[in-house]
Amino acid sequence: MALIFAIESSCDETSVAITRDGKLLSNVINTQIEVHQKYGGVMPEIASRLHCENISLVLKEALEKADVKLEDIDAFAVTRGPGLIGALHVGMQCAKTLAMLYKKPLIPVHHLAGHIYANEFNEELKFPLLAVVVSGGNSELVIMKDHMNFEIIGETRDDAIGECYDKVARVLGLPYPGGIPIDKLAKEGEHTYHLPTPLSGEHTYDMSFSGLKTNVINLVHNLQQKGEEIRVADMCRSFQDVAVGMVISRAVKAIQEYNVKQVVLAGGVSANSYLRSEMVKECEKLNAHIIIPPMWCCTDNAAMIAKVAEHLYEMKVFAGLDLGVDPNWSIEKWNEFQN
Ligand code: KG4
Numbered sequence: 001m002a003l004i005f006a007i008e009s010s011c012d013e014t015s016v017a018i019t020r021d022g023k024l025l026s027n028v029i030n031t032q033i034e035v036h037q038k039y040g041g042v043m044p045e046i047a048s049r050l051h052c053e054n055i056s057l058v059l060k061e062a063l064e065k066a067d068v069k070l071e072d073i074d075a076f077a078v079t080r081g082p083g084l085i086g087a088l089h090v091g092m093q094c095a096k097t098l099a100m101l102y103k104k105p106l107i108p109v110h111h112l113a114g115h116i117y118a119n120e121f122n123e124e125l126k127f128p129l130l131a132v133v134v135s136g137g138n139s140e141l142v143i144m145k146d147h148m149n150f151e152i153i154g155e156t157r158d159d160a161i162g163e164c165y166d167k168v169a170r171v172l173g174l175p176y177p178g179g180i181p182i183d184k185l186a187k188e189g190e191h192t193y194h195l196p197t198p199l200s201g202e203h204t205y206d207m208s209f210s211g212l213k214t215n216v217i218n219l220v221h222n223l224q225q226k227g228e229e230i231r232v233a234d235m236c237r238s239f240q241d242v243a244v245g246m247v248i249s250r251a252v253k254a255i256q257e258y259n260v261k262q263v264v265l266a267g268g269v270s271a272n273s274y275l276r277s278e279m280v281k282e283c284e285k286l287n288a289h290i291i292i293p294p295m296w297c298c299t300d301n302a303a304m305i306a307k308v309a310e311h312l313y314e315m316k317v318f319a320g321l322d323l324g325v326d327p328n329w330s331i332e333k334w335n336e337f338q339n
Pocket of ligand 1: 134180271299
């Protein structure tokens with residue numbers, strides 16, 4: 001084990017974490033959410049600029065909280081992708097500079113592997129495992145037969161589920177990030193609006209959210225044109241039932257087919273209360289153990305990057321200083337570091 005320094009900057013959180021022998025010493029997160037709220041979504045150029053402004057402050061605070069010095073660090077880890085290209089670059093340049101300066105290994109980490117491994121702060125991972133990865137940029141069902149072994153069995157064919165939550169929220173006049181108000185209002189509403197379930201006739205683990213989003217937008221516009229009332233809570237409930245229902249139906253099929261021992265929820269949308277409670281119920285019925293991540297693990301943070309880096313440090317998976325970021329990096333290619 002080792003003293004690991006990790007950076008996360010793939011979207012709108014600048015974060016630095018330090019772990020020693022698996023123990024979390026510090027995890028400082030600077031979120032830009034308030035800035036992006038004005039635009040109803042993340043503005044990539046603004047995100048990159050704010051990462052530049054914040055990274056050295058976050059770094060300093062993480063070192064102070066952990067009470068360690070840069071010269072004591074054994075390896076520098078960084079999110080290489082997926083994410084916003086400009087935002088990823090800021091973390092990558094910082095990690096490469098530190099690795100070069102202190103002559104220590106550079107460890108590139110896959111962001112979604114981070115979301116999965118964040119669960120290791122709470123429980124040991126057991127295999128075969130199904131990871132339900134649902135975030136603002138990705139929606140994937142991943143089977144793991146062992147550590148750092150990922151097979152994508154299903155993914156969205158268009159938009160990510162979180163992106164769909166955010167767009168639906170915007171058309172309903174709810175604040176960004178849309179998942180939070182929709183989750184809350186759905187509890188007060190009834191499923192009274194009919195929204196067709198995409199890909200319902202197909203035997204597939206894939207998902208599709210773009211058509212669902214368009215259906216909600218068209219329905220809202222039609223009601224507005226007719227001057228009819230939009231029952232926002234009912235709309236939230238109807239939308240959420242279909243969107244989350246799609247994830248749950250695929251996960252249930254995968255648990256059975258792959259004889260899954262453990263299910264982990266990962267990514268920003270795993271904070272969703274309906275997804276959590278339904279997955280707990282389904283896993284009980286199917287005798288699969290489920291790990292529900294604590295809320296702090298659902299949002300982006302560098303602690304999860306450090307957790308993966310600990311494994312990679314043991315496996316000696318290091319990269320050269322010519323490493324570049326990859327905004328579309330597939331989790332199945334987590335150990336390929338081509339530019
Ligand atoms: O993982 P994340 O922080 O961003 C990416 O790295 O992509 O996830 C952010 C997404 C946003 O789209 C947000 O609306 C959604 O997670 N989200 C939720 C909830 N809380 C956050 N979606 C549904 N229900 C929630 N409670």
